[in-house]
Amino acid sequence: MTDTNDYIKYIAGLAKLSLDDEEMQSLAEDMQDIIGLMDTIKDLDTESIGATEHISRVTNNMREDRAGNPFDTEKILSNSKHAMENCFSIPKMIE
Secondary structure (H helix, E strand, C coil): CCHHHHHHHHHHCCCCCCCCHHHHHHHHHHHHHHHHHHHHHHHHHHHCCCCCCCCCCCCCCCCCCCCCCCCCCCHCCCCCCCCECEEECCCCCCC
């Protein structure tokens, strides 16, 4: 448990947290519970499960990725009161 306490003190120092003994003990117990859960997961047999398996059969239904300009610059800039060199021109905000 000393290693766990040292590790918690190290992380608390990085996060600029000051922990009392009760909080340290509570965090140490929580960390042991988390490590126990990871050991349980580590013991599961996952040999028959593929690397990218999902619960549902999800397919990529996004559009084809093609280079090009999907917008008409002149049409977009026609809504602007001030345009300059194919860009929006706005008033200066900071002096």
